[in-house]
Amino acid sequence: MSHPTRDELNARAEANLAEIGDGGSALKPKARLAIPSQDMPAQAPEIRRANTSEVATGYTEAQALLEAQRCLRCKKQPCIKGCPVAIDIRDFVTAIAQGDFQAAVNTIKLSSLLPAICGRVCPQETQCQAECTVGKSLKDPLKSVAIGRLERFVADWERERGTISVPEVKPPTGKKVGVVGSGPAGLVVAADVRREGHEVTVFEAFHKFGGVMLYGIPEFRLPKEIVRKEVETLEAMGVEMIPNFVVGRTRKLMDLMEKDGYDALFVGTGAGLPKFMNIEGEELVGVFSANEYLTRANLMRAYEKGKAATPIANSRKVAVFGGGNVAMDSARTALRLGAEEVHLIYRRTEKEMPARVEEVEHAKEEGVQFHILQNAKRILGDEHGLVTSIECLRYELGEPDASGRRRPLEIKGSEFEFEVDTVIVAIGNSSNPLIKQTTPALETTDWGTLVADDDGLTSVPRVFAGGDIVLGAATVILAMGQGRRAAAAINKLLAEE
Amino acid sequence: MASREENGRLPVAGRDPTAMGTRVHLARSFVANRKNRNMMERTHTILAKRQLSENVFSLRVNAPLIAAEREAGQFILLSIDGEFGERIPLTIADADPDEGSITLIFQRVGMTTMKLAEMNVGDALAVLVGPLGLPTHIENFGTVVCVGGGIGVAPMHPIVQALKAAGNKIITIIGARNQELMVLEDEMRAMSDELIVCTDDGSYGRKALVTEPLKEICERDPKPNLVVAIGPPIMMKFCAETTRPYEVHTMVSLNTIMVDGTGMCGGCRVTVGGKAKFVCVDGPEFDGHLVDFDGMMKRLRGYQAQERQAVADYEAHRCNLDAAYREAADKE
Numbered sequence: 001m002s003h004p005t006r007d008e009l010n011a012r013a014e015a016n017l018a019e020i021g022d023g024g025s026a027l028k029p030k031a032r033l034a035i036p037s038q039d040m041p042a043q044a045p046e047i048r049r050a051n052t053s054e055v056a057t058g059y060t061e062a063q064a065l066l067e068a069q070r071c072l073r074c075k076k077q078p079c080i081k082g083c084p085v086a087i088d089i090r091d092f093v094t095a096i097a098q099g100d101f102q103a104a105v106n107t108i109k110l111s112s113l114l115p116a117i118c119g120r121v122c123p124q125e126t127q128c129q130a131e132c133t134v135g136k137s138l139k140d141p142l143k144s145v146a147i148g149r150l151e152r153f154v155a156d157w158e159r160e161r162g163t164i165s166v167p168e169v170k171p172p173t174g175k176k177v178g179v180v181g182s183g184p185a186g187l188v189v190a191a192d193v194r195r196e197g198h199e200v201t202v203f204e205a206f207h208k209f210g211g212v213m214l215y216g217i218p219e220f221r222l223p224k225e226i227v228r229k230e231v232e233t234l235e236a237m238g239v240e241m242i243p244n245f246v247v248g249r250t251r252k253l254m255d256l257m258e259k260d261g262y263d264a265l266f267v268g269t270g271a272g273l274p275k276f277m278n279i280e281g282e283e284l285v286g287v288f289s290a291n292e293y294l295t296r297a298n299l300m301r302a303y304e305k306g307k308a309a310t311p312i313a314n315s316r317k318v319a320v321f322g323g324g325n326v327a328m329d330s331a332r333t334a335l336r337l338g339a340e341e342v343h344l345i346y347r348r349t350e351k352e353m354p355a356r357v358e359e360v361e362h363a364k365e366e367g368v369q370f371h372i373l374q375n376a377k378r379i380l381g382d383e384h385g386l387v388t389s390i391e392c393l394r395y396e397l398g399e400p401d402a403s404g405r406r407r408p409l410e411i412k413g414s415e416f417e418f419e420v421d422t423v424i425v426a427i428g429n430s431s432n433p434l435i436k437q438t439t440p441a442l443e444t445t446d447w448g449t450l451v452a453d454d455d456g457l458t459s460v461p462r463v464f465a466g467g468d469i470v471l472g473a474a475t476v477i478l479a480m481g482q483g484r485r486a487a488a489a490i491n492k493l494l495a496e497e
Numbered sequence: 498m499a500s501r502e503e504n505g506r507l508p509v510a511g512r513d514p515t516a517m518g519t520r521v522h523l524a525r526s527f528v529a530n531r532k533n534r535n536m537m538e539r540t541h542t543i544l545a546k547r548q549l550s551e552n553v554f555s556l557r558v559n560a561p562l563i564a565a566e567r568e569a570g571q572f573i574l575l576s577i578d579g580e581f582g583e584r585i586p587l588t589i590a591d592a593d594p595d596e597g598s599i600t601l602i603f604q605r606v607g608m609t610t611m612k613l614a615e616m617n618v619g620d621a622l623a624v625l626v627g628p629l630g631l632p633t634h635i636e637n638f639g640t641v642v643c644v645g646g647g648i649g650v651a652p653m654h655p656i657v658q659a660l661k662a663a664g665n666k667i668i669t670i671i672g673a674r675n676q677e678l679m680v681l682e683d684e685m686r687a688m689s690d691e692l693i694v695c696t697d698d699g700s701y702g703r704k705a706l707v708t709e710p711l712k713e714i715c716e717r718d719p720k721p722n723l724v725v726a727i728g729p730p731i732m733m734k735f736c737a738e739t740t741r742p743y744e745v746h747t748m749v750s751l752n753t754i755m756v757d758g759t760g761m762c763g764g765c766r767v768t769v770g771g772k773a774k775f776v777c778v779d780g781p782e783f784d785g786h787l788v789d790f791d792g793m794m795k796r797l798r799g800y801q802a803q804e805r806q807a808v809a810d811y812e813a814h815r816c817n818l819d820a821a822y823r824e825a826a827d828k829e
Binding site for chain 1 (some may be wrong): 539562563566576578579580581582583584608609623624625626627628629631756757758759760761762763764766767768773775778789792795796798799800803804807
């Protein structure tokens with residue numbers, strides 16, 4: 001498959017831009033629809049599968065200018081409805097088309113605090129881009145305006161120029177807010193609450209900040225430098241960041257309020273309790289949760305062999321169970337760690353995969369072998385307890401189930417076995433039990449998530465929650481959206497006192 | 498705010514508190530409420546170091562929050578390098594909330610513990626997080642037999658303390674391969690109503706495996722109400738097998754491979770009663786009669802090859818260093 005280089009993509013975009021000339025703002029809808037959608041420049045697959053640098057290298061300026069011209073500036077702005085935090089998409093895209101990147105960033109930041117991150121990891125094709133009129137007119141949602149790529153472009157533009165400004169902090173109010181967890185929800189709450197002049201402390205269980213953006217999402221999809229930058233900005237705003245602090249254990253949640261004087265708390269501890277398949281052989285050596293595999297590789301730096309003290313399996317043949325982003329991340333990490341073969345096993349079809357389309361494409365380009373309509377039945381091992389193979393079953397799709405996806409049905413007698421030495425289970429997470437274990441007053445659902453109202457208020461006064469600990473396993477942008485609502489409610493509560 | 502300001506805050510000498518931002522305010526509230534000046538002192542400095550045997554060391558480490566919160570049976574995770582270090586779980590052998598310190602006892606077995614043994618008083622641990630895991634369920638059970646094997650006596654120590662304080666009659670069995678490897682004998686003797694010491698080679702105390710006296714005690718009338726066994730997996734397995742016919746409830750404390758220690762990675766999972774349990778959040782203590790020790794021992798060996806290689810590399814590196822030093826010294 002031909003893989004156009006960044007220079008080639010840029011040259012094409014520049015040529016197209018030259019054709020449009022100065023008439024960009026006066027283009028008729030038909031002319032806008034005729035502009036070719038801009039592909040994301042990326043490292044060539046055969047090169048990137050041997051390194052951990054970011055795969056997608058980002059639009060060039062010409063590409064961004066051209067892609068922004070594809071937007072029809074619809075009056076109804078359907079895209080905004082698709083955005084969990086209602087970014088004023090038309091305005092920021094128009095600003096890009098006019099070459100005013102700072103205005104574009106400023107517009108985004110009114111609604112989203114982490115554009116460089118969301119531009120990279122949001123599932124845009126099921127959110128804003130699913131509603132885009134351009135995609136609908138061209139009868140291909142993948143041909144929608146590349147809103148996420150444009151968001152990333154301007155966020156990167158600002159960061160690379162070093163012009164990220166530290167948000168203004170109002171005079172001290174004397175109130176204190178504790179944030180439990182430094183993932184996307186926690187970071188957003190910290191920023192929004194600190195801006196109002198309240199003191200903010202972020203407590204993180206790990207030794208580094210960023211939660212899933214650090215331990216989960218790999219470097220090749222979200223460079224850690226970007227997450228670090230966001231944390232630095234918070235520190236510059238005067239937010240106290242405390243690592244190695246497990247709220248509930250190092251200090252009881254209620255003690256923070258009752259003894260340490262916190263006026264409100266936000267719990268954003270995430271969905272960290274990996275699900276397993278509950279099949280035979282999952283206790284074998286060589287079977288990992290995706291959380292463990294990715295944490296060893298990312299946070300503990302096991303991909304830097306020779307430097308990192310944390311070991312990771314030396315795998316030759318890997319099977320990954322699941323079809324989400326985490327499954328793609330695990331499969332592609334295994335390739336980068338030197339696996340010869342990586343097999344992704346998913347019991348529905350590619351259409352039903354919850355992963356971002358771009359991640360699926362990238363995984364395939366890199367050589368991950370997709371086994372759709374298959375599911376593992378058991379894992380087999382040798383006398384030392386080491387994984388030797390898996391036994392799978394074939395599936396077919398039946399009627400749609402409660403989730404609207406067609407239910408996979410097993411084909412009786414279709415068992416077959418193939419050789420692997422490593423299995424990574426990436427079928428999702430349940431909610432982490434630690435806060436619940438140590439804070440009995442917090443009401444939980446049957447699934448173990450915290451009960452919270454629209455503002456994120458839990459069953460305990462002054463304790464708010466958001467992100468995956470409320471939603472179950474969801475996305476960075478949804479966690480961020482919840483964080484923003486909870487922060488607004490906390491600010492309101494503290495202002496009224 | 499006024500009430501907090503008046504709440505016995507200690508002034509920070511020579512610094513304008515307002516210029517310090519949130520850091521000072523936070524420290525203040527902990528200081529005010531815990532009556533302990535170094536409560537929020539998060540530098541985990543080694544306050545004392547003792548070598549208990551050739552490969553067993555004891556470190557007393559500054560950790561005021563952990564010292565205040567920890568209960569018997571809980572553990573910590575530590576790392577000696579915040580960038581490339583590995584996180585290893587160690588049980589808390591003792592704590593002094595007044596001093597704000599905890600005591601860790603560890604055996605030099607892998608790369609991290611080798612390096613840890615080389616650290617000295619005044620050095621600081623890069624990462625120390627805890628207390629983790631569910632605390633031991635403590636009540637007055639009656640007679641409790643506490644079996645500690647090798648380094649397992651260290652985690653047993655706070656459990657015996659708590660059981661004794663709850664009014665239990667304590668019969669302690671401590672065992673080691675030889676006398677040299679016996680730790681905390683005096684401490685255990687002081688807390689026990691009866692202490693039985695055994696070594697595999699008979700170099701000290703009774704020449705026996707811990708399961709021998711355990712079986713004899715189970716045959717007493719009345720039989721003990723509870724057995725707590727902590728030590729190498731194989732020892733815990735055979736303790737559980739010893740007590741099973743007598744139907745004496747037997748609790749074991751497991752130490753498996755962990756990364757985060759908060760339930761996130763699942764690397765510590767072990768099969769208990771046919772179900773996967775996470776040692777870090779469901780344990781570390783389980784009913785020994787339900788634990789799949791064979792499966793657990795296999796999982797513990799999961800990284801053995803890499804660990805051996807790392808240790809070999811490290812030792813080679815040290816030998817080279819030693820050789821270089823000797824060479825340099827010879828030249829002088």
